[in-house]
Amino acid sequence: MSHNAFITExxxxxxxxxxxxxxxxxxxDNISTDGVETTCGSAALEGYVxxxxxxxxxxxxxAGATIVGKTNMDEFGMGTTTETSAFxxxxxxAAEGRVPGGSSGGSAAAVAAGEADLALGSDTxxxxxxxxxxxxxxxxxPTYGLVSRYGLVAYAxxxxxIGPLAPNVEAAAELLEVLAGEDPNDATTRxxxxxxxxxxxxxxxxxxxxxxVGVPTExxxxxxxxxxxxxxxxxxxxxxxxxxxxxxxxxxxxxAVQAYYVIAMSEASSNLARFDGVRYxxxxxxxxxxxxxxxxxxxxxxxxxVKRRVLLGTYALSAGYHDKYYKKxxxxxxxxxxxxxxxxxxxxxxxxxTMPVPPFERGESLDxxxxxxxxxxxxxxxxxxxxxxxxxxxxxxxxxxxxxxxVGPAFGEATLIRAGSALA
Amino acid sequence: MTVDxxxxxxxxxxxxxxxDDEEVERFAGQFAEILEHFEALDEVPKVDPDPELxxxxxxxxxxxxLTQEEALRNAPETEDGYFKGPTVx
Numbered sequence: 001m002s003h004n005a006f007i008t009e010x011x012x013x014x015x016x017x018x019x020x021x022x023x024x025x026x027x028x029d030n031i032s033t034d035g036v037e038t039t040c041g042s043a044a045l046e047g048y049v050x051x052x053x054x055x056x057x058x059x060x061x062x063a064g065a066t067i068v069g070k071t072n073m074d075e076f077g078m079g080t081t082t083e084t085s086a087f088x089x090x091x092x093x094a095a096e097g098r099v100p101g102g103s104s105g106g107s108a109a110a111v112a113a114g115e116a117d118l119a120l121g122s123d124t125x126x127x128x129x130x131x132x133x134x135x136x137x138x139x140x141x142p143t144y145g146l147v148s149r150y151g152l153v154a155y156a157x158x159x160x161x162i163g164p165l166a167p168n169v170e171a172a173a174e175l176l177e178v179l180a181g182e183d184p185n186d187a188t189t190r191x192x193x194x195x196x197x198x199x200x201x202x203x204x205x206x207x208x209x210x211x212x213v214g215v216p217t218e219x220x221x222x223x224x225x226x227x228x229x230x231x232x233x234x235x236x237x238x239x240x241x242x243x244x245x246x247x248x249x250x251x252x253x254x255x256a257v258q259a260y261y262v263i264a265m266s267e268a269s270s271n272l273a274r275f276d277g278v279r280y281x282x283x284x285x286x287x288x289x290x291x292x293x294x295x296x297x298x299x300x301x302x303x304x305x306v307k308r309r310v311l312l313g314t315y316a317l318s319a320g321y322h323d324k325y326y327k328k329x330x331x332x333x334x335x336x337x338x339x340x341x342x343x344x345x346x347x348x349x350x351x352x353x354t355m356p357v358p359p360f361e362r363g364e365s366l367d368x369x370x371x372x373x374x375x376x377x378x379x380x381x382x383x384x385x386x387x388x389x390x391x392x393x394x395x396x397x398x399x400x401x402x403x404x405x406x407v408g409p410a411f412g413e414a415t416l417i418r419a420g421s422a423l424a
Numbered sequence: 425m426t427v428d429x430x431x432x433x434x435x436x437x438x439x440x441x442x443x444d445d446e447e448v449e450r451f452a453g454q455f456a457e458i459l460e461h462f463e464a465l466d467e468v469p470k471v472d473p474d475p476e477l478x479x480x481x482x483x484x485x486x487x488x489x490l491t492q493e494e495a496l497r498n499a500p501e502t503e504d505g506y507f508k509g510p511t512v513x
Contacts, residue, residue: 051494187480258462269439278509280498291440293510299442307441311432312455314439316462328465334473370457 003091003100005109009069010036012057018064020178025060026116028107029070030077031162032151033057040153041073041085041103044275044282044301054151055183056120056162063178068116071106075303076272077124077155079103080372081360082131084305089362094136095400098359101134103127104165108135111165118175122152124160125260126354126379129391132165133354133403136393138172138424139165140417141379143410144386145190147176148183156267157188159260159383169392169421170204176413177201197414204421209242211419213406214347216250219378223356226397231353234394234404234423238351241422248343248350252335253381259332260380261373262316262325268306269313275301308369337385344409349419352378354391354403378405388413392420425460427452 007029014020027033030040032050034057039045053061060067074084082090082105092100093113100109104121108131111119121128123141132139140163147162154160164175177200182189192198215235220228235245277283277297284293284300302310316325343350357375365372382389387407394404404423408416432451436443443451492505501508 048498051490051497184482252468255464255468258465259468261458262462262465273440276509277500278507281500283500284510287510289511289513290509295437295440295442298440299444302441304447307443307447308451308454310439310441311435311451312458315435315455315459318435318438325462325465328468330473331471332465332468334471335468337473338471369454370461373458 003093003109003113004088005071005090005106005113005115006069007039007041007072007087007106008037010067012036012061012067014061014064014066016064018062019174020060021064023065023117024068025065026069026071026107026110026119027057027067028104028121029073030122030153031056031120032153033067033070036070038070038153039087041075041087042301042303042306043086045280046086046282048280050151052151055148055185056179057151059178071104071110071119073106074103075306076153077103077122077127078268078305078309080126080130080375081365082106083362083366084303086303092135092359092400095134095359097361098400099134099362101131101355101359105131107165108132108137108139111135111137111167118171119165120162121165122160122162123383124156125264125383126376128163128165129354129379129389129403129405132391134359134401136401137165137167138169138393138420139163139391140172140176140413141382141389142176142180142413143388145188146192146411146413147179148186148189150183150185154271156264157271158267159264169390169417169424170201173200173204173417192411196411200413200417203414203417205418206241206422208238208419208422211243211349212347213238213243213245214248214343214350215245216248216253216350216352218250218253219352222377223353224358226399227353227356227358227402230395230397230402231404235351238419238422246347248347250339250343250381252332252339253377255332256336256381256384257374257377259329259336260376260384262329263333265309265313266316266326267313269310269317272306272310277301305369333384336381340385340387340407348415350407352405354378354405358397358399358402382407386410388416390416390420392424394423425456425463427455427459
């Protein structure tokens with residue numbers, strides 16, 4: 001297929017009738033599929049064939065969906081452009097010559113190009129929402145605990161959730177309904193509180209009269225001018241449909257990128273220790289002892305961005321630095337949470353551009369990791385606060401699509417879907 | 425903030441990741457820049473986090489698991505039904 005959206009094409013048929021019967025779904029390649037190669041976009045896992053299905057894959061099959069392949073991604077989910085994949089970069093079907101965003105770039109590109117009706121991504125710091133924004137499709141990052149992570153190859157467990165990508169809000173909501181729910185194999189899943197609306201598909205009615213939308217000034221200040229103008233037009237459209245908007249302040253987001261990267265890298269350094277080349281994956285070969293063989297397997301198997309994050313995470317957790325980096329990052333995380341909680345006392349949802357910039361040109365950001373990290377400024381606060389968010393297409397600049405991000409209180413997915421469906 | 429090659433080599437050794445000389449040099453420069461950016465965390469106020477944690481318990485019941493064959497299927501090397509790893513010294 002075109003765009004290099006898939007690492008592996010496959011055909012896994014679902015079980016007859018169900019809410020997703022007749023629908024094709026592309027699954028990100030860090031989600032385990034029984035008997036179908038799952039690489040996480042890494043040479044370290046080339047040839048790895050999981051012996052079991054992730055819970056979300058079981059749910060797709062039970063809902064009657066047909067899985068059409070495993071999508072390309074930044075290696076282990078570490079990137080914002082889908083250029084760190086060991087299987088080559090993905091092209092953006094909606095903006096030629098530009099990246100599709102990441103890390104679920106293959107999933108977003110597959111939906112944008114019509115190569116699948118729907119797709120699954122995973123979102124650790126924006127990895128569903130960023131590619132949704134850059135490819136002009138809809139992406140949802142669910143509340144932490146709404147969707148099972150069993151069978152998702154872990155990058156940063158405390159931050160990530162599997163989420164749907166679709167051409168419109170209603171289709172994304174239908175897919176979320178299939179994915180959501182408690183799982184005994186993932187003790188971090190939770191049932192939403194009883195009073196919360198979980199009829200996600202029915203919520204896509206576009207009725208936003210009386211909705212209050214807060215716009216955090218900090219998430220608008222740094223945005224590119226073209227992005228800002230598209231965003232403001234979308235806000236006007238929400239107002240014309242009966243929403244009221246007001247400016248709000250979230251001072252804690254100024255250190256969210258730093259907190260996110262310290263926490264994500266620290267968790268990654270621990271999670272990726274499992275890739276020792278003994279039980280699965282790239283072998284260290286050679287005749288050395290355990291440590292030498294282990295270090296050799298990881299030199300061969302890991303790409304540069306993965307090494308960078310594993311090393312920085314190891315540094316942040318090492319003796320003498322733990323309090324300075326990891327502990328402070330946890331304080332910053334608690335601060336972000338508190339800021340959001342206070343904001344939701346006066347507004348129903350918060351709106352910002354999903355990405356402060358239009359899609360990068362290919363190759364543009366690879367040599368400057370810090371610049372790439374800073375592009376995640378608007379998405380990472382949501383993961384730090386365990387909240388749900390949706391990215392919906394808001395319009396285009398000359399450089400490609402622009403996404404509008406809506407953030408809600410925990411388990412407020414139905415409200416986000418209702419608000420998002422007023423636009424797409 | 426500076427990070428020298430020795431520090432990069434030390435942390436790479438802790439993380440069990442071999443690096444070539446070129447990677448060490450490039451990482452030293454990038455780590456300095458990234459860690460400098462992380463310094464902003466020093467300004468974060470102390471916040472009392474809401475205790476949101478709860479134990480999740482379930483009965484300890486035997487369920488179907490992977491067979492030995494399935495568990496070993498992806499191993500680069502096995503012997504007599506076991507994973508075979510390098511010498512632990």
